[in-house]
Amino acid sequence: MAPLKVIGTGFGRTGTLSLCFALDILGYPCHHMEKVLLDPTQDPSAFVKASQTRTANWDRIFENYVAAVDWPAAEFWSELVQKYPDAKVILTIRDPEDWYASVANTINEWPMDPNIKWPMRMLKTRAMARAIVKEGVLRDFSDKEAMIAKFNDNIERVKQLVPQDRLLIFHVGDGWGPLCRFLKATPPDTQFPRCNRGSDFVKRLLWVKKAIESGRNLAAM
Template sequence: MKVIGAGFGRTGTASLKAALEMLGYGPCYHMSTVIAQPYRVRQWLDVGEGRSRDWEEVFDGFPAAVDWPAAAYWRELAEHYPGAKVVLTVRDPDRWYDSVSETVFESALAERRPMPLHRRITRRLVAWRAPDFALYPRMARATVMDRVFDGRIDDRAHVLAVFERHVAEVKAAIPPDRLLVFDVRQGWGPLCAFLALPVPEAPFPQVNERAAFRRKRPRRRLRLILLGR
């Protein structure tokens, strides 16, 4: 592991993932990796529920990791990979909250509501066809919703306080020469300087994270699994 992303999901992590891969740090681990490869759900469930933290197995073949669930374990990863640099993606807190509440949190809150019959049937079919992926909601709770936000993802003031405390804690824990506090709107300059790499000729990638989430969201993945894709 050469680069650890400590920024919360929806802080430009998809753009950072694309940028790191363009710079040669690919493949870069991201929550989309977990969704695309359901066996990884069980790996993270073991981490979240305290059964195993074999980081070498989890990140085998990945020189970089950003987004949740990895970002929820930034402190452990920074200790385990002392030679890795840390990138803390940041964003205006209120705009971040609006984004995360309409994507990640919306899906998590939906799991708490009474489940209509068609969804119960779908869930049972997925559990039969892809038992690892059926554990995704439980994994997300264990590694992100409960671990990071104490399950209070519907409390805006609490979530924003967690966000701001997280930024302060990363800044305090990681030495300045090992840490880049990065807003993806800054583009290539700060990132390339931090990694001691030349600036690419191509524009800095701008991935619409809400659109990317809707394309890869767990519910859509459930439907694809049922279709055998």
């Protein structure tokens, strides 16, 4: 289904899974870290290679999707914005202090109990996330001031590099209105998704584990 029509440039833990599900509902099958976990056609190592070379066959990587938000895709947003010049760009934002606290309790460590036997796909995806996120974007996470500065710098860089008529600065709490206006879509008769709260992170990992072990491809959910 590539090329991409929507590209997310916001860091993880800014409501990206809620946005992902919203885009799915609007008819934009959306890539997200969770989709890497759930979609057996995804190869986590492709993103690690891309982080080393800054090049990739993006059409191949995103062939089942027309939108991409969250890491790992957000690591490559500048490359993707150039690769797909007609794509709309969505910058998810959040209070920086709240963002930092959320990351500290979730993706900074990916708390997977070592006493549990996790599916290999989850272990490979976690290794990719460690390379791109924990040891990449978040490598200075112990320095809160520096990390928040990086978070804010990403927002400013997006604003500077993406034309205003192509960009939506989006807080997921604003719901369907601004998103549907931006995409020229009809708001669906359903509540805007609210998911993946920090307190639910471990439960979500266990749900993904169960889904993988069931043998079902739930990437479209």
